Ligand code: AHG
Ligand code: MN
């Protein structure tokens with residue numbers, strides 16, 4: 189139910205401005221930046237909701253008619269490109285975004301020099317779970333905002349900051365409704381896009397992730413290639429809990445995470461033979477969700493240490509990911525460590 193304050197609904201804009209008034213140092217420019225992201229996700233949401241009606245289903249084709257693949261080696265969906273272009277275009281007009289980096293682009297892009305006000309870095313997974321688009325399963329957008337470091341040696345070195353440096357992180361799930369969740373380091377707040385207003389309205393402040401729930405989320409098809417500890421945990425979860433443990437796996441990280449944020453449990457994407465470092469990307473999937481998880485009282489690890497402490501070495505590096513309720517993550521780590 190949308191929260192009302194002083195008799196009126198609270199939009200994301202108002203919420204960011206009021207929270208920035210209390211907390212983060214930036215003047216109104218931070219909320220101006222975030223408004224580019226909220227605008228982009230409204231545009232992306234409108235495309236997602238018309239998938240099938242307009243020609244945005246399926247793979248993007250390069251000029252020679254072949255499937256386009258991205259730096260990840262994955263086939264690019266048309267909606268990946270639309271989402272990517274939309275985010276870059278709106279962020280480009282904000283004047284205070286210096287660098288953008290995307291899952292869909294090989295390298296970070298400078299759009300404003302540091303000296304000319306380009307003080308922020310925005311990185312994103314423009315469309316997460318894109319393999320699910322054609323079957324009407326929830327997909328999402330994940331983003332993170334960092335500040336540029338004075339005296340950065342290169343653009344790439346400038347963006348390779350550990351997750352604990354994030355100023356803000358958030359995601360949107362294009363599901364049965366369009367839901368935005370974000371944090372600026374002072375709690376996690378949730379908004380639903382009201383299609384009538386075209387505005388994100390506050391529905392929950394200071395969201396807390398349940399410490400424990402009897403549910404895990406994992407693609408067990410790769411079980412035989414997981415490191416041994418993961419298999420031991422999954423076997424234990426099935427036997428020890430005498431069948432009380434359930435499993436949910438949507439195949440869109442952002443949708444699986446959102447369920448865990450609200451209902452608890454644990455998501456695990458271990459190293460596999462195909463992806464020995466895990467499949468999920470550190471900079472614009474694991475880090476933003478780890479920031480949100482910790483702000484909501486949960487935890488996120490790569491099976492060795494805290495995700496937010498990882499010192500990145502490359503923009504598209506992958507990481508194993510165990511993320512969820514504190515007690516759930518500790519339980520998994522008993523077997524994995
Ligand atoms: P993306 O669509 O941005 O490439 O992300 C897909 C990711 C993530 O959303 C999901 O959790 C994972 O891929 C599913 O991987 P599997 O199909 O290997 O389970
Ligand atoms: Mn993704």
Ligand code: MN
Nearest residue numbers: 291313315316
């Ligand atoms: Mn993606």
